[in-house]
Amino acid sequence: MQRPPTLPALACAAALILTACGGEDNDTERPTTPVGVTAQAGSATSVHVMWEQATDNKAVTGYEVFQKGAKVKTLPGTTHMVDIDRLSPATAYTFTVRARDAAGNLSGPSPAVPVTTPVATPEDHTAPSRPQKLHVRADGSRAATLSWGRAVDNTGVTSYDIYQEDSRIHSVRGTETTAHVTGLRPGTVYTFTVRARDAAENSSPDSNAVDLTTASAPGKGPSTAPTDLKVTVRKGNVDLTWTPPKTGEPVKEYQLFLNGKLATTIVWGAEPPAGTAAYTFTVTDKPGTRYSAKLRARLPDGKWGDFSAQRTMVIG
Template sequence: MRDVPVPAPLLRRCALLCGALVLLTSCGGGGGEGAGGGLPGAPTGVTAQAGSATTVHVMWNAVDGVGTYEVCRGGTLVKEVPGSERMVDVTRLRPSTAYAFTVRARNADGRPGPRSREVRATTPAAVADDSAPTRPGDVHGRAVGSRAVRLTWVAATDDRGVASYDVYQGDSKVHSVGGGQTAAVVTGLRAGTRYSFTVRARDAADNVSPAGAAVRLSTPGSDDGHATAPTGLRAASHRADGAYYLDLSWIPPRTDGPVTEYQIHLDGRAATSLVYGADAPRGRAEYSFYAGREAGVTHRVRVRARLADGTWGGLSAERRVTTGSDR
């Protein structure tokens, strides 16, 4: 068969495409040792804990100015998570195998910062096991300062041994520790806020126990809500199809990641919720909603955001708007 020469422009396009594919599936490159030029810094506090024979739980501290985090196994990208999250379970691993992980952050434009330090975890051996561990007993908790709590419990039992314990805040898994531990410290909380935690045991075969008794406690201090409240709220009205609508816009609060849910308060009561998907605005957010058919009615409006920990942030400054008026 005679070789057919490939045109040079096609070769160049192929090289660019192949390079892009490598970047999408690898963790090479990045922002270097520093985080200049608007790049996020390297995540700190990275830990890796085997959760079962085939999973490892990776956690890290929040980084400012993050759009997404990349979790890498060696030089391979294995998970990408939103900037509002600080943990992930890496699954489909091999039993009795040592793994190394790093985390790096990308800003809102997709540019990566430097990698974190490397952390290691070894998965336990696989076992044939259909029985879940017993629930952890005598779960207690206490606040450790205004932004953290310490939980303790009595060890669960399992015919093959407990591999790890998962800590839940409400319905969300927020922490994981090894099967030989009976305590955990959960950080990143807010002052003056009430929380509910439960603990579940997991064995090497990924069987999960029922939850232990819920621990409800409050972090000390006060939270006036100013740091978590939307700012720059503007309110106006417009008329369409014989009815009046309120037009709101605001600047999202500074949080660990994008805010995907807001609650609109009208005349002192929660009136409606606004939920964004992956397209949550990072700049000024806008929302318009039905306010009735009567002109000259004055309303009081405020907005608050649901934060990454699942709680509501502070309410924005109040604005007054009258139907039929742009003020």
């Protein structure tokens, strides 16, 4: 009489069946090593580390940043830059970056990048001047090059920070006045500003804002974003004007976003005005409150179109 299989035998048989059928995913392929790693001092006690996106046979889920072999930061796979704080002034450091996938496979370490923090400037409360004459040039549909006039500071500019819709996306050394921004999407409106920073972490006011609309992807029509958005702040009110997108039909509905969140829907019950559109809303915030505003239109097919460029306002 044949004896029934034991539990360990059943478990082994199940494992063999899963493996044979492809039910068990043994991902042993490592992500590619991050390239384009840069490290620059943002202040006397911080360093800004950036790198280009690594690739994997499935997906990169995270990055690890090391300082002389010791892990100092763990970041999600969508992040390609980080500030390393609490460093010592006038000190040399080296940083490397490794990519990680969902199976825990780590890439090889990137080449070590050296950086030296500047000498501390105690009691420095003077911010650099505003960077001047910011310009942007599209490099295809997924990248752009920015250039600006040099800022001045009482102790020296250590870095320039590039912002896209109030979020810092890039930094370059204080000796540079150009930056190459990648990872953009085709057919999208972007608004860029630049701030100068010194060794004491004082940041300048924003440069002038510049807009860039990247070229549309092959087969996709023109941008559906409202254009020429202008913001005028008056006592207790904010006036918006813009040019509606060309959709083939009058646009009767828009969504207004303030600080990235939907604030209201603007609807014309009858025929919308020809040419420039306008909208006024009331504000009760205290003077000095900062807002960003952008719009998108409801298209004839009922979908929401592309966002306009973003405008920043300060309540007076």
